[in-house]
Amino acid sequence: MYAMLRGMKANRDDKHLDALKDYFANHKALPSYAGIAELLGMSSRASVQKLVSRLKENGYLDTKVPRRLVPTAKFLERRLVGSSPAGFPSPxxxxxxxxxxxxxxxxxxxxKTVLVEVKGDSMVGAGINTGDILIVKRESRPRVDRIIVAIVDGEFTIKHLRKDNEGYYLxxxxxxxxxxxxxxxxxMYGVxxxxxxxxxE
Structure with missing residues (x-):
């Protein structure tokens, strides 16, 4: 099990934090104190206040907005559980x-960053399939030998940018x-x- 942060109670606070993360993912907001009590099965407001205090102390919650709990960047982090081989299995x-x-x-x-949904199969060799979402950094400087989003003759496309004696091509x-x-x-629209x-699922 991963080590607990300072001041957080083992297991229970982690489970409460996970429940709040799931709630936030579904509702795009955190519940009120009363809502937290109902969500986590807590019987007293004091227990909720202590939990919120610990989560704030450890950087998961903020109260900059009056009378409203706000998730921090740390709240939105995901646990990195190590690496997994794509070849032979390991323990x-x-x-x-x-x-x-x-x-x-x-x-x-x-x-400078936008998301682009892929349509078509012209880049399957690069592991880019239809329906994938690409993270694209907007820039106009040509990036030869990189995968780019380009506007060619007025139409968007995703290809490798190459250059030869005749000039740039996709x-x-x-x-x-x-x-x-x-x-x-x-x-060049972006790289x-x-x-x-x-x-x-």
Whole structure:
């Protein structure tokens, strides 16, 4: 089991925090003190206040908004449980480690970052499938040999940006598709810096 932070009660506070995270994911807000008591099965307001105090002390909650609990960046972090080999199996012992924020991990420049949903199969060789969500950093500087979102002849596309003696061109990662050389215009919309997809449960 992962080590408890200062002042937090073993097991129970962790379970309460997980319940609050699930609630926040579903409602996009934290419950009131009375709502916390109902959610966690606490019989007294004093118990709720002590829990909230511990969570605030450890950096999970804030009360900057009057009479309202607000989650911090730490609240939104996810536990990093180690690594798992994609080849031969290894002993299945869960090693609880640090926590990371998915947004912090994937997004370096929030003001320049957008999400793009993939349509089509021209980049399957690069592991990019239809329905995937790409994290794209907006920039106009050409990034040769990177996967980019480009505007070619007025249309958006996701391809490798290449350059040869004839100039810039776009290369798919699927042999069923030809390379694209712009007829009139090729603009760099952004460079792909990450991606994610959701699997069926």
């Amino acid at each position: 299945a012992e869960e090693a609880m480690g640090d926590a990371i924020s998915i947004d912090d991990y994937l997004v370096e420049h929030p003001s 290369e798919p990662d699927n042999p069923a598709y030809p390379i694209i050389r712009p007829q009139t215009d090729l603009k 792909v810096v990450g991606q994610f997809r959701k699997y069926d």
